[in-house]
Amino acid sequence: MTNNRKMKHLYLLSFIWILAVSLCTSCTDKYEEIEKYQRPEWLEGKIYTVISSQENMSIFSQFMVDIGFDKVVDKTGTYAAFVPTGDVMSNYLLNE
Helix, strand or coil, rough: CCHHHHHHHHHHHHHHHCCCCHHHHHHCCCCCCCHHHCCCCCCCCHHHHHHCCCHHHHHHHHHHHHHCCCCHHHCCCCCCCCCCHHHHHHHHHHHH
């Protein structure tokens, strides 16, 4: 092999080694230990469980059961819900 070819192989092997090392070290979960990314203690479990256990969300919880949405959100996954309180739901239903 010529010197030029040896240098190219050396650069290629160095690049592959650096890439492999950077990929292996970046696979760790960086957010595991940071407090703001931890699951809150008051969060009981799946979203329907939380909604149905709140007294002031009982009307919305019943709507979820009536339309079958409780089974959809009671599966594993990530959901966000902006649930109206019972007073808001009562007011809406009275004015409808």
